[in-house]
Amino acid sequence: MQRRTLLAATGAAAALCATLGAPLHAQDDPLTVGFIYVGPVGDGGWTYQHDQGRLEVEEHFGDAVETIYQENVPEGADAARAITQMVLAGADLIFTTSFGYMDATAEVAEQFPDVKFEHATGYIRGDNLATYDSRFYEGRAVEGLIAGHLTESNRIGYIGSFPIPEVIQGINSSFLHAQEVNPDVEMVVVWAYTWFDPAKEADAAQALIEQGVDVILQHTDSTAPQAAAEQAGNVYTFGQASDMAAFKPMPRVASIIDDWGPYYIERVQAVMDGTWEPTGTWGGMSDGHVVIGEITDAVPAEVKAEAEEMIDAISSGEYHPFTGPINKQDGSVWLEEGEVATDEQLLGMDFFVEGLTGDIPS
Structure with missing residues (x-):
């Protein structure tokens, strides 16, 4: 080879x-x-x-x-x-x-x-x-549900990379689903302005922990936040992009795994066959692009079961994480009762949902 x-x-x-x-x-x-x-x-x-x-x-x-x-x-x-x-x-x-x-x-x-x-x-x-x-926001919904149940301080932290729609989708999705199971939950967002910088990511995690956060989600690439949470003790985290299994069963209690292999194989085969087209693909749980890694025993059995029900519902198309009623941060209506966000709405998302504090940097 x-x-x-x-x-x-x-x-x-x-x-x-x-x-x-x-x-x-x-x-x-x-x-x-x-x-x-x-x-x-x-x-x-x-x-x-x-x-x-x-x-x-x-x-x-x-x-x-x-x-x-x-x-x-x-x-x-x-x-x-x-x-x-x-x-x-x-x-x-x-x-x-x-x-x-x-x-x-x-x-x-x-x-x-x-x-x-x-x-x-x-x-x-x-x-x-x-x-x-x-569709990373699908996995964020599951993480948010788990986080809302696990937090004892009612303060969840989120390390954002850059304020682009993909990242904002994840913040909103995780907060909405944490709030659904825990109406008292607050989310603190820290912007790292990097995809991969272990030192900055560790500093962001430490800043969140010092603000009383006991669950951390991240949209950055290194395992530095996992290590910071492990050192702090009693802080839960989620693997980002890969399983980050070295930190199981605690602090990493679940993960979003991006499974690119099948897509890459499909597209290489298309070039070989002469059938390649300039398509636009947005995969999710239903086609295996987004996978939730093992939910560890650090998560109570009933919470794990609830998360697995959500995974099944999203995978089958029965449930969409952005289903109304959902308001924007300023209280204006974004989605009416039962209304489902379109892909166009999601791809242009540039606002926080109601209940989130802080501003999105311009």
Whole structure:
């Protein structure tokens, strides 16, 4: 099986540009599939889970596919350079796996119309550019339910990465479902302004703990908040993006697992078959994109059963986490009784729901 790793160092990546002509892939060569990562493959969360999907592609296709990747690629101008370098290295299909890569991916895709591109969590598509995402807010609803039951201080903390709709959806979903089982619950949101920075994430977790929070949810990628909670004792956490199983059974009592492997395999196969289209995919629990990891025995049996009922209801389509009545933070009606949010409403979410305090940074 052929494998190639693209190093994070700029010099190592630049070496891939030694040939400035056409891509290196020939018709009888393996299909070359590239991955651009915002963090290190060992982050224990988001990037780790995408890389597990890459490894599943290798295992599934064997010598018919070669995968390459570059980790620790900053969002912005550096991303465009890294994606271009990957094209020049011979990639036929490239997955760019962070929201902040959206403009760079669109720019490079326009320059190389014969290469297929897929961007995670964005909304720009083109003739050779697809998008894909997962309905993380479904998992947040389950976490919120568990958190609302577990908290003794009635203060739940949430570490947000950036104030984009995907993150705001998760904050609102978890709060709504915590409040449903515990009307006295409060949520404290701290913005880390990073996807992966263990020091900042640990500081955010510590700040929440010092404010009396005894349950922490996160939309950042490292296990640093888990470690901070473990050190504090009697603080519950949830694995983010991957299972973060090293912290079972406490503080990590459940997790949201992003299962990218089946999607990656499907899209690679489509390129091989000549059926690839620039689709927009938003998967969830029903199709296995979002998985709730083991709910440990630190969660009371009756709460676990209630959470499992919600998982079943969301997976079957019987229940949608954003079902009215739901008001915005200012008290205005967002969803009437029984009304279900549309995808368009969710993708543009830029407000907190009623009961949440604090402002969303602009």
